[in-house]
Amino acid sequence: MPARKDTFAARIRKACILLRHDTMTYADISSTADLRSSAEEVKMRYTIADFVKSGEMVRIAPGVLRYVGKDDSGKITEKRRVMWRxxxxxxTVTVEEMQEMAGASNKYALEWLSNLRRIGVVEKIPGKPASKPSKWRLVKDIAHMPADEEQAAKYREIRRQKKAVLGQVLDDIQAGINRARTVLEDDI
Structure with missing residues (x-):
């Protein structure tokens, strides 16, 4: 199977990343992306305008730009917002309906609904007969979508574990230094 060809936007993005300058001009990007026609130059300007709108690039001055990178962090949050609406x-919804309407994966929709169930916002209604999918009903009508406490707790636990491992490593290093000192003192 042949390698998949990059989109034009991906080509421009790669050129911006390759430049690695604090600032760049349209000419810099054009030469790095190896654009060969004026039509491609125009297309590049439209693509860069889209990058600026999305926050991927910042316009410093007329014709001078800075590439700040693509932010994918909002995608999950947006899906969560759509599922909440x-x-x-x-x-009352099923996981399959959430999957279809919000574009979320089956696993993500189920995880999100289960989290809402844990905090008492929805209840799970088993499907009858058992072969039918379960439904999830909103029981606590609140104005704003509740914060994802499970995710925050997960990150707190990860940070706690990293801190414990780092503390152990530092203790091991200190013990090694103390052993080295005793060896040096014994040799003198």
Missing amino acids: ILKMRR
Whole structure:
């Protein structure tokens, strides 16, 4: 199977990353991306305008730009927002409906609904007969989407574990230094 060809935007993005300058001009990007026609130059300007709108690039001065990178962190949050609006509107949903309407994966929709169930916002209604999918009903109508405490707790636990490991490593290093000192003192 042949390698997949990059999109034009991906080509421009790669050129910006390759430049690695604090600032760059359209000419810099054009030569790095190896653009060969004026039509490609125009397309590049439109692509860069899209990058500026999305926050991937910042315009410093007319014709002078800075590439700051692509931010993918908002995608999950946006899906969560869409799922919340669907739940508020429909009141009762299935995981499959969330998957279809919000574009979330089955696993992500189920995890999100389970988290809402844990904090008492929704309840799970088993499917009857058992072969039918379970439904999730909104039982606590609150104005704003609740914060994802599970995710925050997960990150706190990860930080705690890293801190414990780092503390152990530092203790081991200190013990090694103390052993080295005793060896040096014994040799003198």
